[in-house]
Amino acid sequence: MAGLTPDLLAMQVFAGLALGAVYVLMALGMSLLFGMLTVVNFAHGAFYMLGAYGAVALLGYGGNFWVCLFFIPLAVGLVGMAVERVLIRPLYGRGIDYPLLLTFGLAYVIVELVRIGFGTEDLPFDTPAALTGAVNIGIGYFPLYRLFVIAVTGVVLVGLWLFLERTSYGLIIRAGARDPQIVRILGIDVGRVWLVVFGIGTGLAALAGLLAAPLQGASPDMGDSILAIAFVVTVVGGMGSLLGAVLAGLLVGVVVSLTSLVAPEAAQVAVFVLMAVVLLVRPQGFFGRAGLMS
Amino acid sequence: MPRDAMLTVEGLQAWYGSSHVLQGIDLEVARGEIVCLIGRNGAGKTTTLRSVMGLVARVRGRVVFDGADLVGRPVHARHARGLGYVPEERRIVQGLSVRDNLRLGLLAAGGRRREADAIAAMAEIFPRLAERLDQSAITMSGGEQQMLAIARALISGPRLLMLDEPSEGIMPLLVDEMFDLLRRLREEGTTILLVEQNVELALGIADRAYILDQGTVVHHDTAAALLADAAIQERYCAV
Numbered sequence: 307m308a309g310l311t312p313d314l315l316a317m318q319v320f321a322g323l324a325l326g327a328v329y330v331l332m333a334l335g336m337s338l339l340f341g342m343l344t345v346v347n348f349a350h351g352a353f354y355m356l357g358a359y360g361a362v363a364l365l366g367y368g369g370n371f372w373v374c375l376f377f378i379p380l381a382v383g384l385v386g387m388a389v390e391r392v393l394i395r396p397l398y399g400r401g402i403d404y405p406l407l408l409t410f411g412l413a414y415v416i417v418e419l420v421r422i423g424f425g426t427e428d429l430p431f432d433t434p435a436a437l438t439g440a441v442n443i444g445i446g447y448f449p450l451y452r453l454f455v456i457a458v459t460g461v462v463l464v465g466l467w468l469f470l471e472r473t474s475y476g477l478i479i480r481a482g483a484r485d486p487q488i489v490r491i492l493g494i495d496v497g498r499v500w501l502v503v504f505g506i507g508t509g510l511a512a513l514a515g516l517l518a519a520p521l522q523g524a525s526p527d528m529g530d531s532i533l534a535i536a537f538v539v540t541v542v543g544g545m546g547s548l549l550g551a552v553l554a555g556l557l558v559g560v561v562v563s564l565t566s567l568v569a570p571e572a573a574q575v576a577v578f579v580l581m582a583v584v585l586l587v588r589p590q591g592f593f594g595r596a597g598l599m600s
Numbered sequence: 601m602p603r604d605a606m607l608t609v610e611g612l613q614a615w616y617g618s619s620h621v622l623q624g625i626d627l628e629v630a631r632g633e634i635v636c637l638i639g640r641n642g643a644g645k646t647t648t649l650r651s652v653m654g655l656v657a658r659v660r661g662r663v664v665f666d667g668a669d670l671v672g673r674p675v676h677a678r679h680a681r682g683l684g685y686v687p688e689e690r691r692i693v694q695g696l697s698v699r700d701n702l703r704l705g706l707l708a709a710g711g712r713r714r715e716a717d718a719i720a721a722m723a724e725i726f727p728r729l730a731e732r733l734d735q736s737a738i739t740m741s742g743g744e745q746q747m748l749a750i751a752r753a754l755i756s757g758p759r760l761l762m763l764d765e766p767s768e769g770i771m772p773l774l775v776d777e778m779f780d781l782l783r784r785l786r787e788e789g790t791t792i793l794l795v796e797q798n799v800e801l802a803l804g805i806a807d808r809a810y811i812l813d814q815g816t817v818v819h820h821d822t823a824a825a826l827l828a829d830a831a832i833q834e835r836y837c838a839v
């Protein structure tokens with residue numbers, strides 16, 4: 307354990323924040339969908355993967371990373387909206403298990419389609435040239451791209467916060483996440499709001515997948531493990547709580563990062579141990595409402 | 601019998617899953633009336649209001665409001681026609697300020713009223729809210745939260761206001777204040793359909809009342825006649 311200097315630990319915490327940023331983007335969308343629509347979206351990992359493959363495709367047609375960063379979340383968000391309108395909408399009001407099973411099946415379909423289109427092999431994904439290298443962050447050299455991931459997530463969080471806090475739509479979403487029925491009673495056409503929420507959720511998943519691609523490449527099943535972690539984050543943060551998703555996402559990122567330092571093979575297990583401990587102490591998660599699932 | 605019916609409910613049946621909760625409700629509310637639904641716990645009062653608002657998935661029968669049958673129409677379409685609903689247990693939105701709760705009530709109106717004017721108008725009717733506009737709604741007492749729930753339903757200018765047990769769990773002083781307010785609203789032209797456990801209070805304010813039992817209307821009369829009829833009250837309303 308001689309190598310465990312404070313600086314190394316600090317670096318690892320920082321790396322955890324970059325990892326956590328990706329979890330946050332995933333969990334925000336899942337938490338929104340659950341809070342407002344009571345949809346447990348098992349296809350969220352597939353939308354994440356679509357973010358990466360969408361970029362692979364767009365880069366193949368001569369697009370660059372920056373174009374992808376803008377268009378891919380938008381395009382995948384639109385796909386998400388189509389899915390909501392056509393597949394999920396007929397299932398509202400039928401209980402939580404219908405959309406759950408549907409999205410579970412949808413994930414398989416999306417993954418298989420990508421296998422057919424792009425092959426089953428992992429595809430490499432280059433870090434954009436402007437973001438290669440490392441910068442000194444005071445405690446040591448840190449990969450520039452990871453800083454970029456943290457920064458983009460920060461910008462997205464600020465944007466999302468402004469949208470939620472400063473717009474009428476945001477007010478409806480905040481209220482709807484706590485009490486969807488009140489929003490209906492007050493005469494708001496929730497169908498339109500749910501469509502937008504689905505678009506935002508799936509768009510954020512795509513952004514997460516796109517940002518993760520330069521770190522780990524693209525593979526058809528890249529969404530599987532992140533889906534499991536994003537579930538943990540959502541549960542630990544409290545289903546339906548956005549602030550909870552952010553804090554729990556960063557926490558889980560740091561836990562994974564620190565565990566990999568001492569026992570890489572235990573990193574995934576550590577995440578579930580964390581969840582078990584949090585749920586034992588606080589069954590509704592950090593900021594969840596008690597009894598939401600009952 | 602009312603002459604100028606605003607709301608007519610005919611043969612209304614409702615189900616929760618396979619349980620047949622409303623088994624044919626008939627009632628009428630005339631323009632400018634206060635009509636009260638009374639009856640024991642579980643009689644179907646809440647379900648009647650929820651069905652009129654469009655919140656119950658499986659219903660049959662007719663719900664005619666201002667000449668149009670609403671059955672099958674979405675909740676927002678009913679709201680747009682002038683139905684307002686204050687559900688039981690207040691249901692103010694916990695994380696929001698008093699002002700945001702009020703704004704929420706206004707959003708469906710789609711800019712028909714200027715926000716500042718509408719909030720100022722509510723603040724005038726509800727002085728207790730005026731002092732607390734920027735406070736988080738959960739910091740208020742139960743009675744104040746109920747006032748907020750009513751203001752939130754009123755702010756979009758409904759023509760028929762439905763209230764489900766507004767006095768539940770509220771201290772007597774505020775209950776009196778609230779019922780005074782309902783009288784004033786009626787004087788200013790709002791028609792009211794009220795569900796109320798406190799029978800004396802309800803009959804004191806209502807023009808007419810319907811007594812529900814096991815999903816049907818078992819009796820209806822003017823409030824004055826019902827108030828005088830101890831036997832009926834004993835039979836259907838004793839808790």
Ligand SMILES: Nc1ncnc2c1ncn2[C@@H]1O[C@H](COP(=O)(O)OP(=O)(O)O)[C@@H](O)[C@H]1O
Nearest residue numbers: 616619621639640641642643644645646647648
């Ligand atoms: N969501 C629900 N699911 C199943 N049964 C319900 C539900 N809500 C109410 N009920 C049942 O329907 C009946 C009428 O309830 P309700 O309309 O709430 O009565 P009231 O408001 O007069 O007390 C009761 O027997 C109640 O148990």
Ligand SMILES: [Mg+2]
Nearest residue numbers: 645646647688
């Ligand atoms: Mg009731």
